[in-house]
Amino acid sequence: MSKQKNKTYKKSKNKHNRSEKPYEKQNSSQRVKKSVTAEVTCSGLTNEGKGIAQWKGKQLEVPHLLPGEKAEVTVFQKGRFVNAELKRVINPAKERVEPPCAYYYECGGCQLQHMSNQTQSRLKQQTIDGLMKPFGKPEPILTMDDPYNYRNKSHTTFGLNHKRQIIGGLYAQNTHEITPVDWCLIHDPKADEIVQTIKDYMKTSKMQPYNEDTGRGFLRHVLIKVGKVSEEIMVVLVAASSEFKGKKNFVKALRKAHPEITTMLLNVNKRDTSVVLGDQEYVLFGKGTITDTLCGLKFEISAKSFYQINPVQTEKLYGKAIEMAELTGEETVIDAYCGIGTIGLVASQKAGKVIGVEVNKDAVRDAIRNSKRNGVKNARFYQGDAGEFMIEMAKRGDKADVVIMDPPRSGSDEAFLSSVVQLQPKRIVYVSCNPETQVRDLKYLEKNGYDVEGIQPVDMFPQTMHVEAVTKLVLKEGTGS
Structure with missing residues (x-):
């Protein structure tokens, strides 16, 4: 983008963009705070990608601001707490x-x-390099060739x-207010098309979104899972009641x-909670699950299954993890x-025997x-606490x-890590989805007999601040029996 001095950026040319002032979010919680306008210069970035600037002896963290940029910001003060938003x-x-997305400054x-x-890649690399400095130099981050439309799961919330008027979208960051979104650049496009059809159906039928304040209405959320390889698609309606009037007509219309x-599926969640899925589940059409292929293997995926969001990057992540395991059969x-x-x-596929342990019985x-x-034939899965499982193995003299x-x-907590140390x-x-907590755990393992010998960052969620890292630790010579 060419430089434009003393001008507010124009809104995106995308027809979906409705924001005349893209940087300024209308956050009701901030409108009541005392605010002032200030001119600042960005000196760097936080690990969350926010711009760092100084103002009256205080450090501001400003979303959407880049190093070296001079900008006008709105500073909000509430007691000792200060935050800021980019204005110009x-x-x-x-x-x-x-930003290619029309909803970028509203959604979060x-x-x-x-x-x-x-x-983005440089920021994530620098983040991992800084965090992992005590353990060695990380490898170059594994990035994605096409960093859009990668999510195989989407979640839309409905309301008025x-x-x-019926709206569907995402909760705005740090709020419980729905930002209407018709499409998302990191979702699978087919999922957004299906959500739009459901939204249109609601407007022409008597299906009402659930109202958290009154407790009335039916549809709370729609969860969609897409098999990126199989192209199978699961649609989960999360409703406040199991009484689904017009169920047959809805299924027929959506299938057509x-x-x-x-x-x-129909998932019933009657609780006043931020947890999306409830305990009751009914199959409306099909077998209730989908399958997809990852690393050459087929996996069955249910509504509640945890399955990696970005399969393209997951294959890179798992490939590196298996390489670090140094398996010979x-x-x-x-x-x-x-x-x-x-x-x-x-x-x-490369080990002699695999023992999987998981506390969630449905996952097992x-x-x-x-x-x-x-x-x-060489894998067994058990329900239970993995730490306790490994302690019992160590007591029996079993090895891993x-x-x-x-x-x-x-x-991980210290109890789990100590069980790993006991098993030796x-x-x-x-494999970590939060390198900051991973660093804490690596320090514990280093103090208890292990050396870090490899660090590989992976960009699993392009366009977001999240970054994953897989780390290899090796038992020090002379440790253990």
């Missing part, structure tokens, strides 16, 4: 691009679209706007408009936090089913050569 860029940086689901793809849909591998068995079953059932589906761990964003596998492969 005076001197744009050469790395700045026009993506945080980096105002940066070129090269700048102030004109009592989108014959590519292979299954539809003789090793016993423990897949902790195994979920539906994806990485464990991939490892089984899916893992066993996926093992049978792929004819895997490799532990592969892929914990949630919060990382030769190698640990740590």
Whole structure:
């Protein structure tokens, strides 16, 4: 983008863009705060991609601001707390691009679209390099050739706007207010087409969105999962009641408009909670699951299954993890936090034996089913706490050569890590969706007999601030029995 001094950026030329002032979000919680306008210069970026600027001796973190840029910002003050929003860029940086998404400044689901793809990758590399500095130099980040339309799962929330019109979209960042979105550049396009059809159907029928304040209405969310290889599609209606009036007409209409849909479900969530899916589930059409192929294996995916969001990058991530495990066909591998068995079953192709452990019984059932589906004979899956499982193995004198761990964003707790140390596998492969908590856990493992010997960052979620890292740890010589 060419530099334009002393001008507010023009809105996107995309016909869907409705924002005349793209930088200024109308956040009701901030309107009540004291605000002032200030001119600042950005000196760097936080790990979340926000611009760093100084103002009256305080550090501001400004979304959508790039290093070197001079800008006008709105500073909000509430007691000791200060935050800021970008109002106008005076001197744009050469790395700045026009966000291709019309909803970028309203939605908040993506945080980096105002940066070129090269700048995004550089930021994520610098983030990992900084965090992992105590352990060594990370490899160059594995990026995505086409960093759009990669999500195989989409989630749309429905409601009414102030004109009592049906809207569907995403919760604006840090709010419970729905930002109407007709399409999303990181969703699978087919999913957005289906949501638009559902929205149109609601407007011409008596189907009403659920109102959290009154407790009335029917449809809360629509969850769509797409098999990127199989092209199978699951549509899940999340409703406040199991009484689905006009159910047959809805299924018939949606199938007619989108014959590519292979299954539809009704999930009932009556709770006042931020958790999307409820406990009750009914199949409206099809078998209730879809299948997809990852790393040459077929996986069955249910509405509640955890399945990696970006399969293209997942294959790179898993490939690197298996490489770090150094499998020769003789090793016993423990897949902790195994979920539906994806990485464990991939490892089984090169390992002697795989033991998957997962606390969620539904996930374990899916893992066993996926093992049978792929004819895997050397993998077993167990329900339970992986830490306790490994402690019992150590007590019995059982050995494991490799532990592969892929914990949630919060990382692992000390109890789990101590169980890994007690078992003393030769190698640990740590897959992390939150490198900050991974660093904490790596420090513990280094203090207890392991050396970090490889760090590979992977850009699993382009256009967002998230970055994953897979790390190889090796048991120090002379450690253990």
